Amino acid sequence: MTFSPPPTFSIIIPCYNEEKNLFSCLKAVFNQTLPKNKYEVIVVDNASTDKTHLVAKKFPVRVIKEPIKGLIKARTAGLKKALGKYIINLDADCLVPKDWLKKIYRHFQKDPQVALVTGPYICLPKGKNHDYWNAFLSFSLHIWNKIFKAALVYYGGNVALKKSLFLKIGGYDFRFPIDQLSIIRRVKKAGARTVFDQSLKVYSSPRRTQRRWLKFLFQEAFFLYFFNNLYIKITGKSLGSWEDIR
Numbered sequence: 454m455t456f457s458p459p460p461t462f463s464i465i466i467p468c469y470n471e472e473k474n475l476f477s478c479l480k481a482v483f484n485q486t487l488p489k490n491k492y493e494v495i496v497v498d499n500a501s502t503d504k505t506h507l508v509a510k511k512f513p514v515r516v517i518k519e520p521i522k523g524l525i526k527a528r529t530a531g532l533k534k535a536l537g538k539y540i541i542n543l544d545a546d547c548l549v550p551k552d553w554l555k556k557i558y559r560h561f562q563k564d565p566q567v568a569l570v571t572g573p574y575i576c577l578p579k580g581k582n583h584d585y586w587n588a589f590l591s592f593s594l595h596i597w598n599k600i601f602k603a604a605l606v607y608y609g610g611n612v613a614l615k616k617s618l619f620l621k622i623g624g625y626d627f628r629f630p631i632d633q634l635s636i637i638r639r640v641k642k643a644g645a646r647t648v649f650d651q652s653l654k655v656y657s658s659p660r661r662t663q664r665r666w667l668k669f670l671f672q673e674a675f676f677l678y679f680f681n682n683l684y685i686k687i688t689g690k691s692l693g694s695w696e697d698i699r
Contacts, residue, residue: 572653
């Protein structure tokens with residue numbers, strides 16, 4: 454697919470053995486109310502051993518190979534090839550509403566100082582634990598944004614970044630298995646605005662929490678996301694990384 458002028462958005466979708474999820478994800482992405490000439494989709498095949506690349510080729514996407522496994526490696530590979538003014542990170546097991554891109558677009562149009570836009574990341578199917586967790590996080594981040602006019606943290610699979618500023622602040626930091634806290638801190642330090650929009654939802658598969666709720670909450674969300682980020686900042690070394698969940 455060619456663009457003239459270049460697309461406004463580059464949606465980057467890292468994939469490691471996402472054959473079962475990618476079709477539904479891409480179908481939702483190409484069902485947006487924003488005109489298709491406004492965005493490109495880059496699928497990064499991150500050392501998959503299944504038919505991920507064949508599923509991707511059913512859609513007008515650009516497929517990039519990244520043989521070294523790792524989420525940051527895959528996102529960086531996509532960033533290097535992105536043509537858009539803004540990059541958007543989305544996970545391959547997620548579904549997005551029809552107006553998802555249009556809402557993102559409005560934030561950037563409304564305020565040129567905005568460099569990061571994010572929203573809730575809802576785990577499905579619904580259940581008591583999922584509902585409480587989703588509601589608590591979404592409401593907490595929404596209130597923080599209302600009070601301080603800035604996003605506190607963001608979901609890595611539901612975020613849009615102004616590419617020029619992101620490159621200027623150094624892009625992804627490979628020391629971090631997940632880089633959200635580092636990025637949002639550097640964006641704010643550069644004097645740009647961040648926005649958490651409670652209505653900007655993506656819907657994820659339940660694999661991160663299903664039958665592993667406590668592990669997700671304490672080992673990953675708390676230990677890797679918060680404590681490990683602090684440890685890296687002090688020592689420059691990481692205590693661990695996310696496990697592959699399929």
